[in-house]
Each structure stands twice: as C-alpha cells, then as structure tokens.
Amino acid sequence: MACPKSDPTPEWTPDRSITIRRGTLDDTREAFDVSMAAVEELFMRQGVAWTLDPDAFYTGLEPLLTHFATHAAEWWVAEDRTDGSLVGYARSIERGGLLELSEFFVRPGRQSAGLGRRLLERAFPPGRGEVRAIVALTDVRALAHYYKAGTVARFPIADLTGTPSASAAESEAARSLAGLEVVSAGLDFVAEFAAIEEAVVGYPRHGEYPLLFEHRAALLFRRDGRAVGFAFVGVDGTGPIAALERDDQVPILLEVETWATAHGVSSLSFELPMINEVAMRHLLGRGFKIEPPLSIFMSNKPFGQFDRFILFSPPFVF
Numbered sequence: 263m264a265c266p267k268s269d270p271t272p273e274w275t276p277d278r279s280i281t282i283r284r285g286t287l288d289d290t291r292e293a294f295d296v297s298m299a300a301v302e303e304l305f306m307r308q309g310v311a312w313t314l315d316p317d318a319f320y321t322g323l324e325p326l327l328t329h330f331a332t333h334a335a336e337w338w339v340a341e342d343r344t345d346g347s348l349v350g351y352a353r354s355i356e357r358g359g360l361l362e363l364s365e366f367f368v369r370p371g372r373q374s375a376g377l378g379r380r381l382l383e384r385a386f387p388p389g390r391g392e393v394r395a396i397v398a399l400t401d402v403r404a405l406a407h408y409y410k411a412g413t414v415a416r417f418p419i420a421d422l423t424g425t426p427s428a429s430a431a432e433s434e435a436a437r438s439l440a441g442l443e444v445v446s447a448g449l450d451f452v453a454e455f456a457a458i459e460e461a462v463v464g465y466p467r468h469g470e471y472p473l474l475f476e477h478r479a480a481l482l483f484r485r486d487g488r489a490v491g492f493a494f495v496g497v498d499g500t501g502p503i504a505a506l507e508r509d510d511q512v513p514i515l516l517e518v519e520t521w522a523t524a525h526g527v528s529s530l531s532f533e534l535p536m537i538n539e540v541a542m543r544h545l546l547g548r549g550f551k552i553e554p555p556l557s558i559f560m561s562n563k564p565f566g567q568f569d570r571f572i573l574f575s576p577p578f579v580f
C-alpha cells in the first residue's frame with residue numbers, strides 16, 4: 263500500500279544529488295531510522311544518555327507510524343539519488359483546523375545544509391492551520407525554524423517516568439473520595455472522549471481514536487453519570503489523558519498507575535505540560551522522576567487548557 267498522494271514531479275534541491283519527494287508507506291522504516299540517528303546524535307550533543315533499543319521501539323510504534331504514513335496532512339522526504347537512501351523527512355497531521363508537525367529530522371552529517379528548511383516549508387506550509395502546533399525537541403536549528411514557521415514557545419514539557427506501584431484499593435479510595443466512577447471503554451464510547459477532548463484542547467482526534475482504542479486501554483471517568491475525564495494507557499505508552507476539572511487528574515492518574523501495575527509495566531512514562539501543576543506535583547510526590555531532556559510546546563496562538571491535559575507518549579504529537 264502506498265501513500266495516497268503521489269508526486270510525479272519531485273523537486274530538486276540546489277545540491278543535485280538530493281531530491282525532495284512525497285513520502286510513501288514503503289519509506290516508513292527508513293524514515294524511522296533517520297529519526298533515531300538524528301535524536302541519538304542530538305542527545306549526545308546535549309549530554310543526555312541514549313538507552314533506547316530502536317528495534318524494540320519500532321515494534322511498539324509501527325501501528326502509529328503506519329497511521330501517520332497513510333493519513334499525514336503532508337509528508338516529504340529527502341532522498342540521496344546517488345544511492346537511494348533517505349537523508350531527512352518532515353511530516354504533519356491535521357485534526358480539523360489544527361495542523362501539527364509530527365516529525366522533522368535530517369540525518370547527522372547532512373544537517374545544516376538547508377535540507378531541513380526545504381522539508382519544513384512543504385510539510386508545515388505557512389498559513390495552513392487555524393492552530394499550528396509542535397512538540398519540539400530543543401535542537402537550536404529546529405527551534406529557529408519553528409519561530410520562522412509562526413509558532414512561539416508556550417510551555418516546557420517534562421517526561422515523568424517511574425515504576426508503577428499503585429494498588430486497586432488505593433485508586434478505588436481516591437475515586438470514591440472524588441465521586442468518580444470508571445468504565446473500561448470501547449470505541450462505542452468515542453463520542454464522550456471526543457466531547458472531553460474538544461472541551462479541554464479544542465481538537466478531538468477523530469482520525470486517531472480507532473488506533474488508540476485498538477492499542478491502548480481506554481478509561482472513561484464519570485461523575486453523577488456525566489463523563490468528566492479519560493485516560494489511554496498501554497504497555498508501550500500513555501495518553502492522551504484529559505479532565506474537565508484539574509483536581510480529577512489525581513484519581514485518574516492513580517487509576518492509570520494501577521492499570522500499569524496490574525499489567526506488569528515496569529516503567530511508566532507521562533508527557534506532562536509543566537504548567538499542569540496538579541499532575542506534576544502528584545507524580546513527583548509518588549516518586550516519578552523528570553527524565554531529560556525537556557521539550558517545548560509551540561503554537562502560533564494560545565489555545566487549550568493544558569493544566570488538565572497530559573500529552574500522547576511517546577512524544578510525536580500532543
């Protein structure tokens with residue numbers, strides 16, 4: 263299966279050995295390898311330990327990357343025509359009026375030569391998207407490009423990682439204190455998830471819910487019969503997690519932790535907007551640690567209530 267959009271006339275960069283064309287599903291693994299090489303080198307430059315096993319990571323990510331490959335708003339790759347290898351790519355997704363950059367990578371050794379600029383102007387075109395958002399790593403060239411693309415830093419994002427230890431009794435006590443019921447939900451509950459996400463961040467991820475419900479447990483929280491929060495959790499990641507009331511994040515996070523304990527997850531991570539005071543204090547209080555590096559949430563305008571929202575992890579899109 264190929265990406266639905268084909269590009270019969272790929273563009274040549276001034277360096278005639280590089281062609282820029284639309285990505286296809288067949289580029290998925292090679293693009294992932296470019297991203298791993300670029301992030302590993304960035305971590306090395308920033309003095310951050312690199313502990314990831316790319317093959318194991320790819321296995322968990324494949325459904326998401328396949329989804330991006332087939333549903334991207336824009337996906338452009340840079341190919342070295344001398345050997346057909348991929349040297350960079352940029353991709354975005356769209357949710358209604360939201361355009362979000364999901365990936366932007368150039369292979370080390372090919373960076374700082376203008377390739378990133380050419381990829382980004384195609385994958386994140388100026389003027390497209392009522393809201394334009396990026397979960398940004400702190401590579402200085404990436405940040406400079408994102409300001410040129412009209413976005414501004416809004417808040418830092420912290421990866422909070424810990425060993426889950428909450429028990430069912432603990433989370434049940436927190437839920438009953440807050441007057442919350444929890445339902446293990448299927449796709450037939452999707453309208454309630456979408457209504458909460460719309461209220462909290464403005465852009466429900468209709469295209470991504472089927473994937474989330476298939477690969478993660480979906481927990482819906484109700485008070486007096488009304489849906490007030492939700493959480494997705496799986497063995498390979500958490501999020502998104504949202505609550506109409508900030509304080510409800512405490513029982514919601516305990517429930518997620520209990521799910522992880524019960525499913526033998528040894529390391530549980532959350533991508534937290536650092537302005538989400540309730541969740542930051544709760545997780546730090548439970549012994550979760552901030553794993554470097556921080557990333558930065560950027561957008562062209564303020565939107566959403568990120569003090570009651572936890573991002574999708576691993577961090578590609580919010």
Ligand SMILES: CC(C)(COP(=O)(O)OP(=O)(O)OC[C@H]1O[C@@H](n2cnc3c(N)ncnc32)[C@H](O)[C@@H]1OP(=O)(O)O)[C@@H](O)C(=O)NCCC(=O)NCCS
Pocket residue numbers: 300301304365366367368369372373374375376377378379380397398399400401402403404406407
């Ligand atoms: C970010 C990345 C994709 C950019 O691609 P690239 O091909 O290296 O970038 P380019 O050569 O097109 O552009 C670099 C720009 O940064 C600018 N720049 C370089 N150092 C800078 C600094 N310290 N401050 C501000 N701008 C700087 C350059 O002037 C250039 O701008 P210009 O296009 O206006 O001339 C690439 O460097 C990369 O893969 N980095 C590691 C992974 C990463 O962080 N990806 C972003 C994920 S959110």
